[in-house]
Amino acid sequence: MQEIVPRWEWRTFTNDLKKAEENIRKHTEGKSRESAEVYILSEVSMDNTKVRDNLMDIKTLQQVNEDRLELWLPIMKGTFPLPVAEIEKVFKCFRVSMPKLSRDQYTFEQYLDEVIRPSKLLKAVNVLKKRTGFTINNCIVEIADVKVDDKWIKTAAVEMEDPSMVIKTVRELELDTFPNINYLRGLKNLVGMK
Secondary structure, three states: OOOOOEEEEEEEEEOOOHHHHHHHHOOOOOEEEEEEEOOOOOOOOOOOEEEOOOEEEEEEOOOOOOOOOOEEEEEEEEEOOOOOHHHHHHHHOOOOOOOOOOOOOOOOHHHHHHHHOOOEEEEEEEEEEEEEEEEEEEEEEEEEEEEEEEEEEEEEEEEEOOHHHHHHHHHHHHHHOOHHHHHHHHHHHHHHOO
């Protein structure tokens, strides 16, 4: 079994990355990829819950350090159909009361239609990502165009297990002139969720 290692992350959302994007693009591009994902946003939680390629993926925020870097820990990758026991774990992350469930397991469509959409505190958001990856100072660096509800926004991120290398890279790329906005906060801002 592969060890799960939390990673420190710095990210921002803006359509004008200015000099920072030039600085990133001076480096050799890695793989470009496109993905369609569904994020489940909870009004009362900042845990990152999304579905991509029929997998429920959850990361939880463990801490924020003095440089405002965030440490995220992956805690679940569940395959649909998702058993009720796995849905219970997801709802703990949502910090929302579990609804009464009538099935032993749920396909992705059933999960959205019967479990998520009836909740007043949860919102399913379709997200299209066009990402380009780079490796800078052994950090994973990404620039992506993100589409949410017909709105496009750009995001840039730096992540790695070593926070000193993350903040060094953020500063070298001149990304530190922007606020650190994680995926959940960025998506909530875009859809008008507090």
